Amino acid sequence: MIIGMGIVTFIPRMLPFIMFRGKELPPFLQGVLKNVPYATLGALIFPAVLYIQEDIWYGVIGALAAFVVAFLGANVIVVVMGSIAVLSAYSLFF
Structure with missing residues (x-):
């Protein structure tokens, strides 16, 4: 089979x-x-962003934070950590 x-x-x-x-x-x-890899990745990630939690803003804010950090030129680890930090702060205050 393998x-x-x-x-x-x-x-x-x-x-x-x-x-x-x-x-x-x-x-x-x-x-x-x-451009196919970017389009495929976007199609896979976008629905997950909207359904990550009951609060739709949780996913939207996380995606926005990741987009901003990536746009500034950070590598993938920094983008992920920045998004986690923003969502941690969001969950603490809201």
């Missing part, structure tokens, strides 16, 4: 390398493919 799962995972990952070897994609398609 070998079968490995093969099933390996094939879709290797097909693009085999099919597009020596070929260059159009610039528009390259731009779209560069």
Whole structure:
């Protein structure tokens, strides 16, 4: 079963390398493919932000804090810790 799962995972990952070897994609398609990870991550995180707690503002404030800290150029650990600190302060006062 593990070998079968490995093969099933390996094939879709290797097909693009085999099919597009020596070929260059159009610039528009390259731009779209560069943004796919960000769009996927946003689609996975956004619903969780709204349903993290009964109070919807808890998730919105946490996401806003993370966005601001990330926009300032901090690394991922600092972004997570900053969001946790803001939400800890929010839960203490409200």
